[in-house]
Amino acid sequence: MSGTEATALVEARGVEVTYGGGRPLFGPKQPGIRVLHGVNVTIGRGETVGIVGESGSGKTTLGRALLRLVPVSAGTIRLDGRDITRLGGAEMRPLRRRMQMIFQDPMASLNPRHSIRRILGEPLLLHGVAGNRREAEVQIRAMLNRVSLPAAVLDRSPHELSGGQRQRVGIARAALLRPDFVLADEIVSGLDVSTQALVLRLLKELSRDMGLAMAFISHDLSVIRAICDRVYVMRFGEVVEEGPCAQVFDHPQSDYTRLLLDAIPLPEVDPHWLFPGTADAVAPPPVPKETCA
Structure with missing residues (x-):
């Protein structure tokens, strides 16, 4: 068992999500559309994990499944060792505080x-x-x-x-x-570059200070590489590659990961780009406050 698995806060095993289907008023039962196909994900305490993939890869559905915002048709999801896969609304309510989401819009x-x-x-x-x-x-x-x-x-x-x-x-x-776990879904995609850096610095600082487990969904590979410890690469509802960011981006094993990197080549990453002027990329300087005019 790896160190991450031993200290796992959020753990998904064989997760499938199916939309639609069921039995209509008339006619035979419909099978529905399977969006996730047996996905395994582990997020350790204090760890920031990136989830990447092109549009339609299932990364947002996976994030929402981890928070129990969409029903899981197969597999299990555990929070701090407790199986929450099929808990009802009343049973989930006390856990909602521990699992938070920062939305794209x-x-x-x-x-x-x-x-x-x-x-x-x-x-x-x-x-x-x-x-x-x-x-x-x-x-x-x-x-x-x-x-x-x-x-x-x-x-x-x-x-x-x-x-x-x-x-x-x-x-x-x-x-x-x-919270113990935060899901951030494309939270900087609509912001200009300087505002992106500001938001990412704040998020990294809070994650460090509060010991959050965080899943960061993004299509921007340079952002994932800068703030995440590990990354999962998704395609067609499956994980095609996972590992430490430096390993996956520098030595990709999957043909699909290579295609992603070729489509959006990564710049030479400065480890201090989020916190310019500091020797320690983990300890950001104070961010100047804005005024509300």
Whole structure:
């Protein structure tokens, strides 16, 4: 048993996901469309794992299956050794705090009718992380400071913030619940390069400080290589290659991985590119706070 398997927080074995199918009102039972085909994934405590593949490869479906947001038709998913594959809604509710997701489109995942204060505060009260609104306010302001957002955003609505600010609100919402596992799904794909670097620095810092297990879904191979420890390469709902990032990208074993690398050649990666001006790529410098005009 490897060190990662021995300390696994999230473990998927033989996972299949099938959409559609079932028995219609009239006619024979339909088989449905299988999207994942016996996928195995292990994510250790404090480990950041990348999941890559072209559109339609099944990487987002795999991420949602790990969080039990889509039903699994075969296989098992374990969280901290507990089989959660077929737990009902009531049984999953206490575990939801431990498994959080940062969405690709923060505008679609933030309630446009609510203020940022309400968006961040209500989950704290719902899950009992804060005992009252005053405690919630203290925790929210501390987290805003960590993600380099001014307190003025608390009285704003999501549409009044920039894309980068909204994405940091999404990160803050997930981190406030003190999760064990976070799924980040294409979270920098719609941001400019400088904002991407800002968001990735913040995410890497939080992951390090909180000891999060994180799955990072992206089509950007340079981002995966910069922030992930290991990577899974997916094609047609199957894992075709997995291993440490440097090994997979420098010495790919799968023809498909080679095709991906040839299609989007990786630049020479500077290990300090996320944290320029520092000798230690793991310890980012303070990020200047933005003002809300």
